[in-house]
Amino acid sequence: MPNNAQDLNVSITHSRVETFVTAGKPNTAALQAGGKGLELVPLTHPNDLYAGESANFRFVVNGKPAADLEVSVIPGGIRYRDQLNEIRLKTDQDGKFSVKWPTPGMYYISARAGDARMEKDNDKGSVGTFAKPLHRMSYAATVEVLKP
Numbered sequence: 001m002p003n004n005a006q007d008l009n010v011s012i013t014h015s016r017v018e019t020f021v022t023a024g025k026p027n028t029a030a031l032q033a034g035g036k037g038l039e040l041v042p043l044t045h046p047n048d049l050y051a052g053e054s055a056n057f058r059f060v061v062n063g064k065p066a067a068d069l070e071v072s073v074i075p076g077g078i079r080y081r082d083q084l085n086e087i088r089l090k091t092d093q094d095g096k097f098s099v100k101w102p103t104p105g106m107y108y109i110s111a112r113a114g115d116a117r118m119e120k121d122n123d124k125g126s127v128g129t130f131a132k133p134l135h136r137m138s139y140a141a142t143v144e145v146l147k148p
């Protein structure tokens with residue numbers, strides 16, 4: 001950026017899109033948080049999602065619980081549906097939330113977090129001394145819920 005730049009609006013965006021796939025015997029090695037940005041940590045293994053049952057998850061930001069985060073869960077197959085049938089949830093103080101799956105099928109899970117949840121020290125120097133960057137984070141995942 002030029003040294004004489006003024007009134008800059010700088011945004012740094014962290015986006016994560018995940019689809020859970022298991023080959024062989026399920027384990028939890030790949031389900032651990034990496035510690036950067038907005039991440040979903042399945043407390044119930046993605047292979048163990050069944051209609052009529054509840055599953056537990058945790059959202060973290062930079063490895064720390066994402067409290068009071070709004071979460072959207074939408075069943076697949078919306079093309080010929082008049083209603084999204086969205087399930088709106090909110091994380092607790094530990095970043096945890098629970099979903100009771102109404103029917104089997106594919107589900108889209110999403111959440112967004114903003115500036116107050118990001119540690120700005122992670123990006124120190126990336127925008128010089130001109131402006132504090134606005135941090136935006138988004139998360140999206142697809143999971144499959146099985147018939148019991």
